[in-house]
Amino acid sequence: MGWRGNCIAVDWGTTNRRAYLLDGAGQLIGKMEDDLGVLSVPCGGFPAAVADIQSRFGPHPVLLAGMIGSNRGWIETAYVACPAGIADLAPAIRWVVPGEIGIVPGLSSGEGAPADVMRGEEVQALGAVAAGLVPRDALLCHPGTHCKWMVLEDGRIARFRTMMTGEMFSLLKNGSILSPQLGGTIAANPSFIAGATEGLQGGDLLSGLFSIRARYVLGRPDEGAASFASGLLIGSDVRGGLAFDGPGPVALVGRPDLCALYARVLERAGREAIEVDGAAAFRAGIHALREML
Known part of the structure; x- marks a missing residue:
């Protein structure tokens, strides 16, 4: 078993897992996705869960990233402090089976910065850099449950901050x-744009959210309330993220539907967006890591 042939890349989150079979050049051969997130794996069940993936794809070496390396996952893997790039992650891989099954570490904020951590998003961000999909010096946003804003400098993540945007909407x-009022489908409709504009302009986030309730009880409900709330939260998120770095295009790496919403808000803010599919970026990141093994 070696890393120059086929390998398996696993993005294992809290509520789902995605596994990809890659050839020696990093090209996708096969994939699988299910809802067996780390919280759904019974105590002691990770070896069998990984063996299940190998039974589908073959006995190839495996690199895992995401919440699988957290204190809720298989084996807790130490964070690498920023600034960090692919070359910093590779030697810090935690080997479950030496040279065959490893867990990629996450990143932590650097010395003197506010406490912050990430697991999994760093593989996508650095994979996008390695594949030439985003500039080596850029502001990068990874939308999601815990949105990450990262400053890239010479292909490394220099610093980052987390916004609990997706989780706040879910709560x-x-x-x-x-x-x-929030059961509707979210779309980049006029209600979404109105919320995003309010968020970008620094409107009172908590008051803006309660206005959804007020309009309802006053008999003026907004059928796009879910979109308004999403836009308001994302607008506030983007306003804070743009203040994290200077001008220029913003790289959006993640789920295409979320990236599209953030791109609309960035357009409203007068900024260009570069949209990159997170799954492709993840595969590129794992390929870049395995080339160093």
């Missing part, structure tokens, strides 16, 4: 007084 939708 509001599923466990707040706004829940009955």
Whole structure:
């Protein structure tokens, strides 16, 4: 078993896992996805869960990234402090089976910066750099449950910050007084743009959210309330993210549907967006790592 032939790349999150079979050149041969996130794996069940992936793709070496390396995953893997690039991650891989099954470390904020961490997004961001999909010096945003804003310098992640945008929307939708109004589909419609504009302009986020409830009880409900709330949160997110670095295009790496929403808000803010599919970037990141093994 070696790293110059086929290998398996696994992006293992809290609620799902995605596995890819790559050839020696990093090209996709096969893939699988299911809802067996790390929280769904029973105690002691990770060896069998990894063996299941290998049974589908063959007995190839495996690199895993994401929450699989957290204190809720298989084996907790230490963070690498920023600034960091692919060359810093490779020697810090935690080997479960030496040379055959390894867990990629996450990143932590550098010395003197506010406490922050990430697991999995760094592989996508650095993979996008390695594949030439984003500039080596850029502001990069990874939308998601915990949105990451990263400053890239010479192909390395120099610093980053996290916004709990996706999780906040989920909490509001599923466990707040706004829940009955937030059941609609989110789209980049006029309600979304109105919310995004308010968020970009620095409007009072908490007051803006409550206005959804107020309009409802006053008999003026907005059928696009979910889109308005999403736009308001993303607009606030983007406003904070853009203040993290200077002018220029913003690289969006992640789920295409989320990147498209953020691109609309960036357009509203007068900024160009470079949209990169997160799955492709992840595969590129794992390929760049395995070339160093």
